Amino acid sequence: MKLTDVATSRLITQQILGTKFTTIKDLVGWMGAMQAQDYPMSKWAVGVRLPGLTERKIEAAIDNAEIIRTHLLRPTWHVVSADDIYWMLELTAPQIKASMKSRHKDLGLSESILTKSNTIIEKTLSGGKSLTRDELMGEIQKAKIPTDENRLSHLLMWAELSGIVGSGTSKAGKQTYALLEERVPKPKAMKKEEALGKLAKRYFTSHGPATLQDFVWWSGLSVGDAKSALEMAKPGLVSETIDSQIYWFDNSFSMTRREKDSVYLLPAYDEIIISYRDRSASLFFEHNNLTISNNGIFRPVIVVNGQVIGLWKRTIKKEKVIVETEFFERPNQITKQLIENAAMQFGNFLEKETEIKQAA
Numbered sequence: 001m002k003l004t005d006v007a008t009s010r011l012i013t014q015q016i017l018g019t020k021f022t023t024i025k026d027l028v029g030w031m032g033a034m035q036a037q038d039y040p041m042s043k044w045a046v047g048v049r050l051p052g053l054t055e056r057k058i059e060a061a062i063d064n065a066e067i068i069r070t071h072l073l074r075p076t077w078h079v080v081s082a083d084d085i086y087w088m089l090e091l092t093a094p095q096i097k098a099s100m101k102s103r104h105k106d107l108g109l110s111e112s113i114l115t116k117s118n119t120i121i122e123k124t125l126s127g128g129k130s131l132t133r134d135e136l137m138g139e140i141q142k143a144k145i146p147t148d149e150n151r152l153s154h155l156l157m158w159a160e161l162s163g164i165v166g167s168g169t170s171k172a173g174k175q176t177y178a179l180l181e182e183r184v185p186k187p188k189a190m191k192k193e194e195a196l197g198k199l200a201k202r203y204f205t206s207h208g209p210a211t212l213q214d215f216v217w218w219s220g221l222s223v224g225d226a227k228s229a230l231e232m233a234k235p236g237l238v239s240e241t242i243d244s245q246i247y248w249f250d251n252s253f254s255m256t257r258r259e260k261d262s263v264y265l266l267p268a269y270d271e272i273i274i275s276y277r278d279r280s281a282s283l284f285f286e287h288n289n290l291t292i293s294n295n296g297i298f299r300p301v302i303v304v305n306g307q308v309i310g311l312w313k314r315t316i317k318k319e320k321v322i323v324e325t326e327f328f329e330r331p332n333q334i335t336k337q338l339i340e341n342a343a344m345q346f347g348n349f350l351e352k353e354t355e356i357k358q359a360a
Contacts, residue, residue, distance in 0.1 A: 001240040006209045006247060006281040007306030009255050013208055014272055015049040017262050024050065024061040029081035032202040033088065035274055036069055037077040039175065041267035041300065046079070047349045048264060055350055062167055065183040069167040069175070070160045072096070074220040082184045085166065091195040092220055093161040100154065107151050109158075117145055117155045122164050122179065130168030130176035196225060197232030204230075204237055207275050208249030217277040245278070262305055263338035265312050265323070265346055269298045273308070283308045287328050302327070302342075304335055310359075314346070320353040321346065327359050 001009075011017035014031070021027040027049055028034060036042030043058045061067050068085050072078055075096045080088060104114070117140055124139045125131060133156065137147050140155060147155070156177065159165045163186075168178030180186075190198075203215050210218075216226045230248065238251045266272055273279055273291070282303065283291060291308060292298050302310040302325060310327035323343040331339070340356050347354030 001209070001242060001247070003242055003281050004306065005255065006242065009209055009249065009253070010207065010272060010281070011262065011264075011303075011306050012255060013206055013249065013253065015206075016264060016266075016272065019049055019051070021050065023066075024053070024058055025066040025081050025083075028067045028079055029083060030202075031206050031271060032084070032199065033073055033078040033080045034271055035076060035269045036079045038268045039069070039077075041269060042069075042077075042079060044267040044346065044349060045270050048266060048270075048345075051345065053349065059170060063169045065166075068180070068184065070165075071157050072161075073218065075157070075161070085180070085184055086163065086186055087190040087195050088199070089161065089163050090189060091192065091199060093163070095220065095222065097158075097161055100158075104154065107149065107154060108146070109151060109154060113145060114155070114158050116143065118159050118162055118164055120145075121156075121159045121177070125165065125168075125177065125179045125182075128178070128182055130171060130178045132171055132174045132176050136177060193228075193232065196221075196229035200226075200229035200233035201236055204233060204248045205250040205253075207271065208237075208253065209240060209247035210249070210276060211245050211247055211278065214276040214278065218275045261335065261338060262303075263335060263342050264303045265339070265342045266301050266303050268300045270301070272303065273301065274298055282306055284328075290328065302339060304331070304338075309335075312343075316350070316352070320355055321350050322355045322357060323347070324357040325359050330360075 015021060015027060021030060024046060027046060034042060034045055043055050046058050047053045062069060065082055067079050067081055069077060069079050072088050072092050120139055120143055121136060124136065137152050140147055163180055165177045166180040166183060168176035170176060199219060200215060203218060204210060212226060212230055215230065216223055219226060236251055237248045239246050239248050272282060287308060291301060300312050301308045302312055309329065309331060310325060312323060312325050315322040323346060325339060336358055343356045344354050
């Protein structure tokens with residue numbers, strides 16, 4: 001296996017180059033968790049892996065609590081299957097909470113304030129309510145709890161990490177919060193050792209080939225816990241060593257050779273880029289700063305045969321979406337035609353006409 005094979009293999013394991021799933025919940029469950037702070041783009045991350053799906057169907061899956069959008073792992077926003085939300089939170093939330101203590105001290109968010117805020121949020125949402133961020137902010141402010149200087153984000157994240165809230169039913173196109181246990185029944189708690197092994201197995205199966213360092217980055221676990229998790233998952237994995245790096249993947253994986261080029265317009269923060277510490281298999285070093293900004297903004301990418309060859313952006317109008325491309329190196333005409341096809345698929349996903357403006 002070569003580094004280019006790693007890139008192609010990841011397209012397969014991540015269900016981009018063909019998928020074996022038909023439902024949104026099963027696809028997200030396979031992936032473990034998918035980064036989702038850019039909400040519109042996170043829906044396309046699911047859509048590109050389930051061809052023929054529309055944005056509205058993914059919104060319906062969130063409204064129906066088949067998948068939940070919340071904070072876990074590193075942490076940042078992720079979408080996760082309802083079947084996995086509790087054990088993933090129980091495994092990753094303690095370390096995230098510990099990492100937030102210093103910032104909470106700076107913001108004056110004491111344990112008593114965090115507990116009070118959780119109580120207010122739980123009481124306000126009780127009875128199946130779904131409320132927006134602004135609506136919850138008003139209730140928190142009534143209790144004289146400050147919400148400025150990003151305090152509100154910390155209070156809401158704390159409620160998520162405490163397992164109190166998750167994503168609710170959208171309201172007038174806005175995301176909401178709802179009580180998690182009213183949306184998803186809480187199962188019996190999973191032991192930490194079992195959860196560690198399960199998370200590692202899930203990651204290396206759905207994101208492999210990948211290294212231990214990649215898993216540490218993606219999961220947010222300590223190095224010690226990540227090593228233990230990998231050891232537990234190893235009976236179902238195999239490895240390849242490339243340039244002194246050990247890559248792990250499911251022992252049933254088989255890479256089929258394909259004659260035709262594969263071309264995808266992948267969203268900002270897609271797992272094919274963001275879920276690895278070392279992104280060199282898909283992203284050349286000289287293109288890194290063009291793709292990822294200094295402050296950590298991941299741009300939408302054009303991927304050809306596993307390699308990032310350029311960027312794209314969309315402008316959404318009432319009746320159409322305009323897709324514009326920018327290339328690191330000029331592609332051939334066949335590739336440009338395949339990019340047009342991929343842009344049309346994105347327009348179909350949004351249920352809009354597509355206007356394409358390709359760079360020369």
